[in-house]
Amino acid sequence: MDHDLPDRLRDLRDTAERVASETIGPKADEIDRSAAWPAHAMRALAGAGLMGLVAPRTAGGEEQGMLGLLAVTEAIGRSCASTAMCYGMHCVGTAVIAAKATPYQRRHYLEPIAAGRHVTSLALSESGPGSNFYVTETSLRREGDIYVVDGTKQFVTSGGRADSYVVSTIASDPDARAGEFSCLIVDAEQLADAWLEPWDGFGMRGNSSRGVRLERVRVARQNLLGEEGDQDWYVFEIVTPYFLAAMSATYLGIARAALDLTTEHLRTRHFSHSGETLAALPVLQQELADMWAAVQTSRGFVYDAARRADAGQADALPWIFMTKALAAETVVSVTNRAMTLCGGSAYRQNSRLARLLRDARASHVMAPTSHILRQWTGRALLGMPLL
Numbered sequence: 001m002d003h004d005l006p007d008r009l010r011d012l013r014d015t016a017e018r019v020a021s022e023t024i025g026p027k028a029d030e031i032d033r034s035a036a037w038p039a040h041a042m043r044a045l046a047g048a049g050l051m052g053l054v055a056p057r058t059a060g061g062e063e064q065g066m067l068g069l070l071a072v073t074e075a076i077g078r079s080c081a082s083t084a085m086c087y088g089m090h091c092v093g094t095a096v097i098a099a100k101a102t103p104y105q106r107r108h109y110l111e112p113i114a115a116g117r118h119v120t121s122l123a124l125s126e127s128g129p130g131s132n133f134y135v136t137e138t139s140l141r142r143e144g145d146i147y148v149v150d151g152t153k154q155f156v157t158s159g160g161r162a163d164s165y166v167v168s169t170i171a172s173d174p175d176a177r178a179g180e181f182s183c184l185i186v187d188a189e190q191l192a193d194a195w196l197e198p199w200d201g202f203g204m205r206g207n208s209s210r211g212v213r214l215e216r217v218r219v220a221r222q223n224l225l226g227e228e229g230d231q232d233w234y235v236f237e238i239v240t241p242y243f244l245a246a247m248s249a250t251y252l253g254i255a256r257a258a259l260d261l262t263t264e265h266l267r268t269r270h271f272s273h274s275g276e277t278l279a280a281l282p283v284l285q286q287e288l289a290d291m292w293a294a295v296q297t298s299r300g301f302v303y304d305a306a307r308r309a310d311a312g313q314a315d316a317l318p319w320i321f322m323t324k325a326l327a328a329e330t331v332v333s334v335t336n337r338a339m340t341l342c343g344g345s346a347y348r349q350n351s352r353l354a355r356l357l358r359d360a361r362a363s364h365v366m367a368p369t370s371h372i373l374r375q376w377t378g379r380a381l382l383g384m385p386l387l
């Protein structure tokens with residue numbers, strides 16, 4: 001599935017693999033232990049020219065679609081899931097900005113992103129609507145040439161570390177429909193004192209997934225993305241597909257890392273009494289075969305979905321929806337089984353596999369959650385409205 005990537009994308013994926021093995025992987029355990037945002041990793045990805053992966057060519061980017069996002073983020077996720085998440089959300093934010101960028105937005109955001117000088121992220125989720133990320137209670141009020149934004153976001157990846165955030169809002173107009181939202185780019189300086197407590201996650205600990213309280217934050221009208229109330233278009237055309245590609249890639253990367261660790265452990269763990277390795281045990285050979293097949297089956301589905309989406313195929317939607325649900329099933333099952341096969345050495349505080357298992361558990365929870373994705377897939381297959 002990754003052998004037939006277009007040449008340019010294969011080069012980008014190879015670059016990501018090199019940065020991951022030289023710079024990102026060696027510090028992944030430290031990032032997990034200290035819950036520090038992976039600044040060194042984001043710098044290295046910028047230095048390698050990967051931050052403009054989905055930015056348009058006219059802004060100096062690579063203009064890769066979902067397949068590109070998938071292949072590059074998976075390579076990063078195999079070494080450090082927290083970095084993959086920060087990188088993935090940066091790319092999703094970039095795609096949202098690029099979708100209907102004005103000349104001003106191209107100059108101020110997309111060109112610096114493509115040059116590796118600007119990190120962005122998404123601030124959509126709120127504690128009230130929870131997983132229903134397309135519903136927002138953060139209000140937007142127009143005052144002349146300025147929008148005034150009030151509300152509290154939760155779980156903002158790269159919170160307090162990115163240079164800008166795509167923020168979803170709803171017009172404070174009493175006639176506005178629930179779920180009818182507008183997206184704005186908010187610069188980091190406007191949120192300097194607005195961040196809530198540091199992220200101390202169960203997994204994805206380098207993600208800096210913080211909350212932020214926006215109190216009368218004044219945003220220039222030129223920072224509005226698309227039209228006011230563009231919600232459906234942004235949610236289903238850009239946010240959801242790009243987000244699902246980035247997340248599926250992160251979780252497939254974790255699953256492959258768990259498979260690599262398990263294979264290595266089975267080969268190298270010798271019993272002193274028999275001289276045999278774990279690899280000699282047929283039951284463990286079968287377990288490894290099942291894990292490998294589960295990972296390859298999910299990868300095949302997810303890569304196929306990304307190709308269909310990039311080609312604009314009419315039937316792509318249910319494929320896209322199922323990508324993350326499937327990757328989540330796979331990564332949770334594979335890391336769980338790996339924990340059994342790797343025995344006591346894995347079941348230590350802070351073992352590499354323990355990190356992978358904890359990181360994997362974010363997969364079902366992150367919106368759109370696995371339950372919601374299955375529901376949307378079923379509804380799409382039945383020809384029913386999604387919401």
Ligand SMILES: Cc1cc2nc3c(=O)[nH]c(=O)nc-3n(C[C@H](O)[C@H](O)[C@H](O)COP(=O)(O)OP(=O)(O)OC[C@H]3O[C@@H](n4cnc5c(N)ncnc54)[C@H](O)[C@@H]3O)c2cc1C
Pocket residue numbers: 089121122123124125126127129130131132133154155156157158201203204207209362364365366367368369370371372375
């Ligand atoms: C590591 C991490 C990083 C994140 N990064 C970002 C980010 O960068 N930007 C951002 O905006 N958000 C981000 N999020 C937030 C995330 O996308 C969700 O919004 C959040 O995790 C929802 O949590 P909750 O407790 O409110 O879930 P709840 O809404 O309370 O849901 C709990 C569970 O109930 C089920 N459920 C809920 N609603 C439905 C439904 N309608 N149908 C069926 N089942 C349902 C699901 O199984 C769900 O897991 C991140 C979350 C995590 C954990």
